[in-house]
Each structure stands twice: as structure tokens, then as C-alpha cells.
């Protein structure tokens with residue numbers, strides 16, 4: 001069993017949940033963002049969440065969600081964490097955390113050294129931070145694009161809250177990413193798919209093997 005904690009994100013079918021659990025998932029993520037090929041309805045997410053074994057953290061990923069959407073999600077889906085993957089400010093992160101009483105993970109896009117100070121603005125309000133590749137202006141979603149950032153930018157950097165590495169990770173590159181960055185947690189979505197939005201059980205198993 002790997003010591004690296006894995007988040008399998010963008011699950012949309014019961015068999016995805018089963019494959020992630022079998023591979024030793026620490027977290028599973030459900031995407032609530034209509035522009036994503038991984039978008040699930042609140043009802044589907046509730047059904048999937050009910051299948052998640054005890055001990056695996058169930059995460060709802062939203063992008064600039066308002067309270068009305070977050071109310072509906074949290075009223076219906078049994079969750080353990082909220083992942084904010086948009087342009088939410090530190091004040092909004094604090095507001096969401098207080099309103100829902102759930103741990104919050106804030107995603108921050110990284111492209112160059114200049115993006116690193118942004119991380120510091122969230123460490124006092126977020127329970128975890130997630131370092132993802134910064135989307136390009138042409139991307140119609142802020143994550144799940146299968147793009148990696150330059151991992152050497154964060155080699156030997158540490159933050160006072162738990163953090164997760166994301167962006168373009170695959171079974172083929174995840175071990176090197178962990179070695180270079182020292183990440184103890186990784187988050188994958190498109191790298192474990194056979195087509196956009198379709199999780200591949202063989203890639204999920206290969207990912208776990210790559211970190212074993």
C-alpha cells in the first residue's frame with residue numbers, strides 16, 4: 001500500500017467508485033461544473049457518495065459556486081470536504097468554511113514563480129491547498145485539462161497546511177512528480193481516463209501500482 005494519499009477526481013459511475021476504493025483512494029471527488037465532461041447532477045453524486053466506503057474522504061469540487069448551489073449540494077450529498085477550484089478569494093473561502101462546517105481545499109493555479117505567493121494568502125483560511133496548473137485564457141474550465149506545471153517550481157517548498165499536487169498527473173509520470181516535489185498527496189482526473197469523463201479502471205489500478 002502506498003504512503004502517498006491519492007484523490008481520484010471526477011468520478012461519475014458506481015464502477016469508478018469501486019475501482020478507486022480498490023486502488024486505495026484516500027479521497028474521491030465529484031465535479032459540479034456544467035462545462036466539465038465529469039459534471040454530475042446532485043442526485044447522481046448522492047447515489048455515488050452512498051457507495052463510498054467509510055474512511056474515504058468524499059469531496060465536492062465546485063467553481064465559483066454561490067451559496068444557493070452549495071446549499072443544494074451540501075443538503076443532499078453526504079460530503080467530507082469542499083474543493084473550491086475557481087477564483088474564490090480568501091474571504092470567500094473563510095465564508096464557505098464557516099457556513100457549511102466542512103473542511104475546505106482551495107485550488108491555486110501555478111504557471112511561474114510569481115504564482116507562488118498566492119498560495120500564502122490561503123494557508124490561514126483553507127484546510128488544504130491544491131496546486132494545479134494555471135489554465136490558459138483559452139481554457140473553458142480552470143482544471144481537469146491534463147496539463148502539468150513545472151514541478152521544479154515547488155521542489156523543497158512547504159506550507160503550513162496539508163497540500164496536494166494536481167495537474168496532468170498520469171500513471172506514467174506520478175512517481176517522478178512525487179519524487180521531485182515531495183508531495184504526499186496527489187489528485188488525478190484526466191490522467192486516469194480512456195476518454196474525457198470516462199474513468200479507466202486499468203489506469204486507476206496502474207496509478208496505485210506506480211505509487212506502491
Ligand SMILES: O=C(O)c1ccccc1N[C@@H]1O[C@H](COP(=O)(O)O)[C@@H](O)[C@H]1O
Nearest residue numbers: 009036143144145146166167168189190
Ligand atoms: O475535472 C474537471 O473537469 C475540472 C473542472 C473544473 C475545475 C477542476 C477540474 N478538475 C481538477 O483539476 C485538477 C487537475 O486535473 P487533471 O488531472 O489535470 O485532469 C484536479 O484537481 C481535478 O480534480
